[in-house]
Amino acid sequence: MTDDGMLLNFSVGDAPLIAKPSFKGGSWKDRLSAKKAALHRQKKLAQPSTGQPDAPPENTSAREESDFPVNRPAKRQRTETDFRPTAPAGAPRGAGQTNGDRSERRTDGPKQVISSLFTYNPTSTSRGEAKTAEAPDADVEPSNAPLSSELDTFTSLGLSPTIASHLLNKLGIKAPTAIQKAAVSQLLKEDSDAFIQAETGSGKTLAYLLPIVQRIMALSKATKTAEESNEADGVHRDSGLFAIILAPTRELSKQISVVLESLLRCAHWIVAGTVQGGEKKKSEKARLRKGLNILVATPGRLADHLDNTEALDVSNVRWLVLDEGDRLMELGFEDEIQKIVSKLNMRMKAAQLSKTSKIPGLPTRRTTVLCSATMKMNVQRLGEISLKEAVHIQAASGDKLEDGAIQETKEDIFSAPAQLRQSYAIVPAKLRLVSLIALLKRTFARRGSVMKAIVFISCADSVDFHFEILSRDLASQPADSDAPHPITAEAPNASKPASTTQPPPSRPSEPRTSAPSPTLSSPNNPIQTYRLHGSLPQTLRTSTLKSFSASKDPAVLLCTDVASRGLDLPNVDFVIEYDPAFSKDDHLHRVGRTARAGRQGRAMVFLMPGCEEGYVSLLAEGRREGEKALSRQDANELLRKGFISPAATGTEKEKERGWQDRATEWQLSIERWALDSPSRLEMARRAFQSHVRAYATHVAAERACFDIKQLHLGHLAKAFALRDRPGRIGVPGMRPGADGGKGKGERREVARRKGGAERGEGDEGAAGGAGVTEEAAARRKMRAMARAMGGASEFNLG
Numbered sequence: 001m002t003d004d005g006m007l008l009n010f011s012v013g014d015a016p017l018i019a020k021p022s023f024k025g026g027s028w029k030d031r032l033s034a035k036k037a038a039l040h041r042q043k044k045l046a047q048p049s050t051g052q053p054d055a056p057p058e059n060t061s062a063r064e065e066s067d068f069p070v071n072r073p074a075k076r077q078r079t080e081t082d083f084r085p086t087a088p089a090g091a092p093r094g095a096g097q098t099n100g101d102r103s104e105r106r107t108d109g110p111k112q113v114i115s116s117l118f119t120y121n122p123t124s125t126s127r128g129e130a131k132t133a134e135a136p137d138a139d140v141e142p143s144n145a146p147l148s149s150e151l152d153t154f155t156s157l158g159l160s161p162t163i164a165s166h167l168l169n170k171l172g173i174k175a176p177t178a179i180q181k182a183a184v185s186q187l188l189k190e191d192s193d194a195f196i197q198a199e200t201g202s203g204k205t206l207a208y209l210l211p212i213v214q215r216i217m218a219l220s221k222a223t224k225t226a227e228e229s230n231e232a233d234g235v236h237r238d239s240g241l242f243a244i245i246l247a248p249t250r251e252l253s254k255q256i257s258v259v260l261e262s263l264l265r266c267a268h269w270i271v272a273g274t275v276q277g278g279e280k281k282k283s284e285k286a287r288l289r290k291g292l293n294i295l296v297a298t299p300g301r302l303a304d305h306l307d308n309t310e311a312l313d314v315s316n317v318r319w320l321v322l323d324e325g326d327r328l329m330e331l332g333f334e335d336e337i338q339k340i341v342s343k344l345n346m347r348m349k350a351a352q353l354s355k356t357s358k359i360p361g362l363p364t365r366r367t368t369v370l371c372s373a374t375m376k377m378n379v380q381r382l383g384e385i386s387l388k389e390a391v392h393i394q395a396a397s398g399d400k401l402e403d404g405a406i407q408e409t410k411e412d413i414f415s416a417p418a419q420l421r422q423s424y425a426i427v428p429a430k431l432r433l434v435s436l437i438a439l440l441k442r443t444f445a446r447r448g449s450v451m452k453a454i455v456f457i458s459c460a461d462s463v464d465f466h467f468e469i470l471s472r473d474l475a476s477q478p479a480d481s482d483a484p485h486p487i488t489a490e491a492p493n494a495s496k497p498a499s500t501t502q503p504p505p506s507r508p509s510e511p512r513t514s515a516p517s518p519t520l521s522s523p524n525n526p527i528q529t530y531r532l533h534g535s536l537p538q539t540l541r542t543s544t545l546k547s548f549s550a551s552k553d554p555a556v557l558l559c560t561d562v563a564s565r566g567l568d569l570p571n572v573d574f575v576i577e578y579d580p581a582f583s584k585d586d587h588l589h590r591v592g593r594t595a596r597a598g599r600q601g602r603a604m605v606f607l608m609p610g611c612e613e614g615y616v617s618l619l620a621e622g623r624r625e626g627e628k629a630l631s632r633q634d635a636n637e638l639l640r641k642g643f644i645s646p647a648a649t650g651t652e653k654e655k656e657r658g659w660q661d662r663a664t665e666w667q668l669s670i671e672r673w674a675l676d677s678p679s680r681l682e683m684a685r686r687a688f689q690s691h692v693r694a695y696a697t698h699v700a701a702e703r704a705c706f707d708i709k710q711l712h713l714g715h716l717a718k719a720f721a722l723r724d725r726p727g728r729i730g731v732p733g734m735r736p737g738a739d740g741g742k743g744k745g746e747r748r749e750v751a752r753r754k755g756g757a758e759r760g761e762g763d764e765g766a767a768g769g770a771g772v773t774e775e776a777a778a779r780r781k782m783r784a785m786a787r788a789m790g791g792a793s794e795f796n797l798g
């Protein structure tokens, strides 16, 4: 949002345009350009009226891109009379018309602004250099696949034939991945601490679970006396707790325990359980009292039980795993982990001194395993807290390290799986929503081409809004609406697809998180849409994920970053980052939800023309082959493919007009849909506001690519189906204050970003004064904007 934008958005307001506005604040440049714009409008109005409105573009669809300003467009206030695209032949009344009169009649509030989709869009600044590449070579060797050599078997790593045959026959896992090969042999052989680092989807969970389960099975054998024959006579649930696995979120701890349970079916006498926030402590205490051998936990809840649950005896714990180490630190669990580690040390030592442990074969020292895909400062810190002389286990190496220290080598650079096909789309703000719909329509056009897609969105309010759009019932268009069918290519009976999937069971009071998507479905390919974010109750989050994973129909999940880490959702073919991630690492975790364990996958990130295009070089850093591995698309390409009518005939120009008109029709119908109900309108406004606030929280190091000053709020509002002027979009009851109404995880998430920003500012301070001044100016600007946007200072993060 440039300064003149700010002034036009917020200062001019609804005042009569003839009245001389006064311009205050901002630099002299801001004031000058705002004055010029007002003068220009006054001149136009002073011209003798012909009874006709301002000449609209003859046909918006047909405008050439070269007519548009190359950089950011000059802003002007526009009314419905500005936009009168020619209705396509045969279209119902209203197709291609603005319907603005009706929207004004319906709302007693301020005038609505209806802008055309295809005019005044900024063009790409990198158009000249960037290639519109084809998808990178599909034959790239997967980097996280199971090993294919006949010599690489689980038994050759030292795993027992019982476990190996269980993996093969019951879990369908034939050969280890590279990280499993390195980790299993190391952890079976030695009792040293270890840092396991490998890319997303490389099988890190089994890499630490397999050796732990085998070692506990071995304890069982050692416990038996020579004449005993039954395995169950060895270790049993009362023998003691031997291993604890810590995961940062409830979803992850649940997922790990599911993998563990499936593994333990070959050693049924070993009992595992979970303790995690969101569950009743009383039932957890009862579970702990009954006895467990392996515990999967979230750090906060475990620390709580260590303080308050007498039955939790940790004196025999000999394996501690810290999974998703970077996330544990980002979510602020450092204190809890420090407390847990020191309690484990203390109780183990006390038991060893009093010689109360009676488990033969129990190792004398505890092995701590830290897992992370990234190697950041905070992981180093976690290593210092928890590891001693750790072995660094990567796909191919195993170097012994100093106390807790983790050496960084070239291979430590966190990158996406090699086989992931990654692209970015340059989409102007106004075209974002229609482009997303076009992309999803195209993605699910053919049954079987894509099973599941995940769309990452920056905040919970925006997830809710887009979920309502995708799941809206096309049959219940307003009765008086002359809206055309939203996407003319859609089959008439596509609005109620026959779903074979059971949506997650939700009680009447619970918000719905799953619904068929009439917009994306076709008669032979029903699409189910899901939503997930941190503001939903935990039980609903769990059931939604379960249902999405189990869905036999193609499905799309709209979610915040709550689903970006560690989650292993089957058959995800496509990840769309509709809002770019708040940091590069978050991006790699998000795209890592596809292309797992050697499978193919695609990812696309939406970027706006201008400073966001700088993000392409950051994307390239996450690829081994650099920018070569990235392909590029433009909004027009997405729209053409998504909105083209299968029956389109005529010249290229006519076809183009066809898809532009259809995209416009769809956009107008969604704007009417939002205007038609106060609750929907509020939802759209809330989503817009939250989105803008979330935009301001990209990590400092990447803020040059996501400069809030460059954001064109008027254009962006269109992508939220809004016709309001941005300065007027205020949502009553929007949660004020940093922590208002947020759950613990959400507060941690906000703190993480703030922490990142503060560190970034400190770094800049060290580098030189100029940067600091600019940052400070930007912060002042952001604060001013937040005030103009309704006064709330935080956003509803997932």
Ligand SMILES: Nc1ncnc2c1ncn2[C@@H]1O[C@H](COP(=O)(O)OP(=O)(O)OP(=O)(O)O)[C@@H](O)[C@H]1O
Residues within 6 Å of the ligand: 146, 173, 174, 175, 176, 177, 180, 198, 199, 200, 201, 202, 203, 204, 205, 206, 373, 565, 566, 567, 568, 592, 596, 597
């Ligand atoms: N040896 C193997 N052969 C085939 N599939 C495997 C193998 N090991 C694990 N998998 C599968 O690979 C998927 C990814 O495993 P896992 O979730 O452990 O990866 P990860 O490295 O922890 O990923 P992330 O970093 O995203 O958390 C799972 O579906 C798992 O069942």
